Amino acid sequence: MGIANLAFDRKSCGSCPIRHRAVCARCNDEELAELETMKTYRSYEAGQPVAWAGDPLEFVASVVVGVATLSQTMEDGRTQMVGLLLPSDFLGRPGRDRVAFDVTAVTDLTLCCFRRKPFEEFMARTPHVSQRLLEMTLDELDAAREWMLILGRKTAREKIASMISIIARREAAMQKKAATDGFGFELPLTREAMANYLGLTLETVSRQISALRRDGVIALEGNRRVHIPSFEALLHETGDDSDGGMPA
Amino acid sequence: MGIANLAFDRKSCGSCPIRHRAVCARCNDEELAELETMKTYRSYEAGQPVAWAGDPLEFVASVVVGVATLSQTMEDGRTQMVGLLLPSDFLGRPGRDRVAFDVTAVTDLTLCCFRRKPFEEFMARTPHVSQRLLEMTLDELDAAREWMLILGRKTAREKIASMISIIARREAAMQKKAATDGFGFELPLTREAMANYLGLTLETVSRQISALRRDGVIALEGNRRVHIPSFEALLHETGDDSDGGMPA
């Protein structure tokens, strides 16, 4: 996951290598300078927890490098992933004082953090920031609702195909190129994490990935690297068909 | 669903019988007067569509009386409900120009509508409104993510118990009383709609409701009216146990 791929912003917060989508998009230089004073970086190793549900919420942050997940766990250990955070995604909920879901680093992870209180004061003074945050939250809500269709109504094969196509689309966007046929990328999750994402077991995930490989819908190099010979064929397996499954 | 139960607000928008949670909570009299000029009411009969995914988004609205659903449908007819809108809930997404999901009236429904453009201009001038809307959207996002756990990891019986307990909690809040043992209320959905909500078939919904009745967890009068002898016993069936499943 090379950081070079992430340099899609011209206006960045000082030394922060990526633009904070939520914060900086419409900020002027003065506002950026103020944000600069509240900023700190934090790093986490793969597999480490970032925060637990119920913790006091001290920081909001933006993912700089790596992948983090939001998840819920039931008392008997069943867990369901409810969010996947890739570089440039925003983490944290201004206006709340508790963390809502468990946050875990699934790869080595770097966050660019803002202390919540000063950030909220900044927001209150800067209406376009809360408007931008509202837009982002609406995007997340759309994504969550699309995910509900996948969890509630799709077969195991369709779930896997949907996940691969969603990750491929984000990966292509991140690399600033179209998701054309022949596109290849790395799956950022273990089979177990995919299972928690899709509401399946890891055995079923493994079997369905093997099945899609056997059927020529995807090609694999090793366990993690995926190559898509035909996007159309992949989309056909998602059950959405026709369009890419984007909410209209 | 008596309208008397909804009169929980002292500050309402003129003739609108309920406060618009999103809009009015912190508005002064001048702002309320301005909102008054953009307002129209619309009514829909039970079963009628309110809007389809992809339609141009002309209005935002607040539910005054009745129940509406948000849902997605796959090409082969499988459908998944992704939102349930009860009185005082907000409908529509400022800043978007297309409807994202199918909206259907499941009971007779009255909406209090604001034309989107003037409403957005009002928002831009009134920062506390976009902040309030952000809070509400975060609430919806939490609800959607809790729902993902239900869809992805719970058994049919746990799904039914979770749904009943969620509706009971909202109903109790609406009636302004605690959800104590012995609480009774009406299910606002058909078995089929519940199935679409829970990612089940209507037969399974019916069977599991019967099973919970047989086991004394709930009591039924007719098909729709539910009576809960012991909230603790119901919560125990949800799989969440210990607490009520609220995000921390």
Add this chain to the structure above:
DNA sequence: CTCCCGGTTTGATCAGGATCAAGGAAGATC
């Protein structure tokens, strides 16, 4: 009254995915 109709219940059978179990591959560490 009878007929119909949408919503609901219940039964019988089937199948998709879970579960239990064993083994393989690629890195780490010694």
Add this chain to the structure above:
DNA sequence: GATCTTCCTTGATCCTGATCAAACCGGGAG
């Protein structure tokens, strides 16, 4: 090089919920 460890694959069997099918119930219309 040998041995762990982690992640992944594959096989055999089981079980929950889907599917197919029939009948029930209450209400409205004729």
